[in-house]
Amino acid sequence: MNNLAKFTIGIFLTLGIAWLAFVVGAREQYGDLVPSPQVLDEDGSIPADADLFPVDLTGMAKQGAEEYASLGCVTCHTQQVRRVETGFDVERGWGMRPSVPRDYVLQDHVLLGNSRIGPDLANLGLREYSDEWLHQHLFEPQSIIPSSLCPPSPYLYQEIDEPVPSDIEITGADGDDVRNVRPSIRANRLVSYLQSLKQDYELPEVAFVEQPADKEIATQEIKDTTAIVSSSVPDWLQQQMDAGKEVYMKAAAGGGMCFTCHQPNGEGMAGQFPPLAGSDWVLGDKERLIKISMYGLMGEIEVNGVKYNNVMAPPGIPPGSLTDDQIANVLTYIRNVWGNSASAVSAEEVAAVRASLEGRAPMQMFTAAELTPAE
Numbered sequence: 001m002n003n004l005a006k007f008t009i010g011i012f013l014t015l016g017i018a019w020l021a022f023v024v025g026a027r028e029q030y031g032d033l034v035p036s037p038q039v040l041d042e043d044g045s046i047p048a049d050a051d052l053f054p055v056d057l058t059g060m061a062k063q064g065a066e067e068y069a070s071l072g073c074v075t076c077h078t079q080q081v082r083r084v085e086t087g088f089d090v091e092r093g094w095g096m097r098p099s100v101p102r103d104y105v106l107q108d109h110v111l112l113g114n115s116r117i118g119p120d121l122a123n124l125g126l127r128e129y130s131d132e133w134l135h136q137h138l139f140e141p142q143s144i145i146p147s148s149l150c151p152p153s154p155y156l157y158q159e160i161d162e163p164v165p166s167d168i169e170i171t172g173a174d175g176d177d178v179r180n181v182r183p184s185i186r187a188n189r190l191v192s193y194l195q196s197l198k199q200d201y202e203l204p205e206v207a208f209v210e211q212p213a214d215k216e217i218a219t220q221e222i223k224d225t226t227a228i229v230s231s232s233v234p235d236w237l238q239q240q241m242d243a244g245k246e247v248y249m250k251a252a253a254g255g256g257m258c259f260t261c262h263q264p265n266g267e268g269m270a271g272q273f274p275p276l277a278g279s280d281w282v283l284g285d286k287e288r289l290i291k292i293s294m295y296g297l298m299g300e301i302e303v304n305g306v307k308y309n310n311v312m313a314p315p316g317i318p319p320g321s322l323t324d325d326q327i328a329n330v331l332t333y334i335r336n337v338w339g340n341s342a343s344a345v346s347a348e349e350v351a352a353v354r355a356s357l358e359g360r361a362p363m364q365m366f367t368a369a370e371l372t373p374a375e
Contacts, residue, residue, distance in 0.1 A: 030101045033101055033102050033105045034105060035052035035053055035054060035055075035102075035105065035106065036052060036053065036102060036203055036204055037050035037051060037052055037053070037204075038050075038051075038053060038201055038202045038203060038204075039202075039204065040204050053201040053203065054102070054103055054104075054105070054106055054199075054201070055106075056106045057106070057193070057196050058192070058196070060188070060189055060192040060193075061189075061192045061193045061195075061196040062108075062193075063189040063192075063193075064189035064190045064191070064192045064193025064194070064196075065107075065108075065109070065111065065193050066189075067186050067189050067190045067193070068111065068190060068193055068194075069109060069111060071153065071190070073111075074111045074112075074113045075113070075115065075117075076113075076115060076116075076117035076118045076149070076150070077113055077116070077117075077118045077119070077120065077121045078112060078113035078114070078115070078116050078120045078121070078122070079099075079111050079112055079113060079120065079121050079122040079197065080099045080112050080113070080120065080122055081094055081095030081097065081098050081099045081120065081122050081123070081199065082098065082099070082341065083098045088342075088343040089120060089341065090209045091234070091237065091343055091344055092120075092234065092237060092336070092341070093234040093237075094119065094120045094122065094123060095120075095122055095123045095199055096123070096199070096200065096208045096209065097199070097202065097206050097207060097208050097209050098206060098209075099122055099199060100203060100205055100206050102203055102205065103122075103199055103203075115339055116339050116341055117149060117339060118148075118149070118150060120341075121194070121197055122197060122199055123197060123198055123199055123200070124194050124195075124197045125194065125195045125196055125197045125198040126198050126200055129194075129195075131191050131195070132168055132169075134191045134194055134195070135157075135168045135181075135183055135187060135191060136168060136170050136171075137150070138152075138153050138156060138157075138187060138190065138191070139152060139153065139154055139156070139157050139168070139170055139181055140152045140154070140170060140172075143170060143171065143172050153187075154181075156183065156184050156186050156187040156190070157181040157182060157183055157184060157187060158181065158182045158184070159179055159180070159181050159182075160180045160181060160182050161180075163180035163182075166182075167180045167181065167182045168180065168181050168182070168183060237332070237336070237344060240328070240329050240332045240333075240344060241329075241332060241333045241336055241337070243325075243326075243329040243333075244328075244329035244330040244331070244332050244333025244334070245333050245337075247315075247322065247326050247329055247330040247333070248330050248333055248334065249264065251317070252317060253317050253321075254317070254326065255316075255317055256315035256316055256317075256322060256326075256330055257315065257317065258315060258330065258334075261273040261312070262274075262275070262276050265277070265338060266334065266337065266338040266340075267338075271308075272308070272310060273308065273310065273312075274301065274303035274304075274306070274308045275303065275304070276334045276338065276340075277337075277338035277339060277340060278304065278338070278339060278340065279303050279304060279340075280303065280304055281301075281303055282334055282335055282340060282342070283335065283340060283341075283342045286331070286343075286345055286349060287349075287353055288371045289331055289345075290327060290331065290345065290349065290350050290353040291353060291357070291366055291371065292312070292366060292371070293314070293315055293322065293327045293330070293331060293350075294314060294320065294322075294327065294353070294354065294357065295314050295320070295357075295360065295362075295363070295364060295365055295366055296311070296312050296313045296314040296315075296319070296320075296363070296365040296366070297311075297312040297365055297366050297367070297368070297371075298310075298311045298312070298365040298366075298367060299367045299368060299369075300368060301368045302368070311365070312365070313363075313365075314363065314365070315327075315330070319363065320362055320363065324347040324350040324351045324354065325347045325350075327345075327347075327350045328344075328345045328346055328347045328349065328350050331345040332344040332345050
């Protein structure tokens with residue numbers, strides 16, 4: 001009986017602490033947030049007649065947010081430009097600054113999402129997509145992006161034999177199949193909402209991030225409804241990822257043969273080789289990842305709570321032969337596919353790690369203990 005009382009008290013203490021942390025704590029930290037001007041006065045007050053941000057959505061866009069949620073778009077798309085610790089999305093061209101809690105204070109239902117099967121949409125309205133392009137994408141995504149996994153939504157449209165100017169002309173991926181469709185009110189609401197997604201203002205707690213001249217944030221200008229958009233990331237990043245994919249999949253000189261163990265989909269092999277998709281090792285410390293790519297890894301390792309015990313020879317044919325550029329490219333690739341989202345790795349970062357390991361014997365593989373900081 002005494003043990004039962006202790007158990008009951010423990011349960012209530014656990015629930016109470018969780019409630020204090022996640023409800024009371026969150027309320028204390030974020031509960032008083034309201035729209036703010038981009039810059040406060042020196043005394044922290046709001047300047048007279050200052051514009052406040054974020055701006056509330058129009059009625060049409062609010063209704064579109066409900067359509068967005070009901071259609072399950074939040075399953076595949078996030079609306080959060082993440083900070084450096086989890087992947088710097090500004091590098092990917094998905095925003096001009098990280099998102100902060102104040103960005104969402106006017107939303108009845110915050111649609112942050114938790115997966116990135118598709119690109120982040122926090123700033124979709126800044127990418128200069130036309131309404132027609134968005135309607136075509138909703139009606140039949142593959143007619144614009146053949147590799148898209150987005151399911152078509154033809155039930156939001158009516159095919160028309162005798163179109164009027166407000167109807168949308170849909171051209172198939174092969175350029176031959178031309179149809180005219182009329183958007184429903186639901187489709188128009190959804191497009192209105194998508195066009196409203198803009199975090200194009202600074203706030204007292206966060207400013208725009210300055211980008212190097214060779215890595216400017218790219219916005220995609222869609223000039224007609226038949227344009228095929230193959231990438232949702234800046235050109236420089238896409239080129240690095242393409243080069244990295246070649247290293248990942250190549251089983252010859254200049255390749256890493258990574259796919260043989262970790263699989264083309266990054267899921268690994270259960271009980272033998274850990275996954276790269278969603279891996280805390282892949283998305284974590286760059287230096288640790290670079291060291292593994294140079295010298296390999298042996299012994300027990302825990303990935304996402306699952307233990308593996310095997311040997312990973314240094315990638316390359318022959319092993320350990322990958323150049324700084326090749327290592328940077330393949331690491332950038334695995335950090336930004338299969339739903340992963342993390343900052344790119346540069347050849348300069350690889351070279352710095354290589355210099356720090358000067359004198360280490362070739363094929364002297366690392367162990368997890370060597371790569372784990374002492375507490």
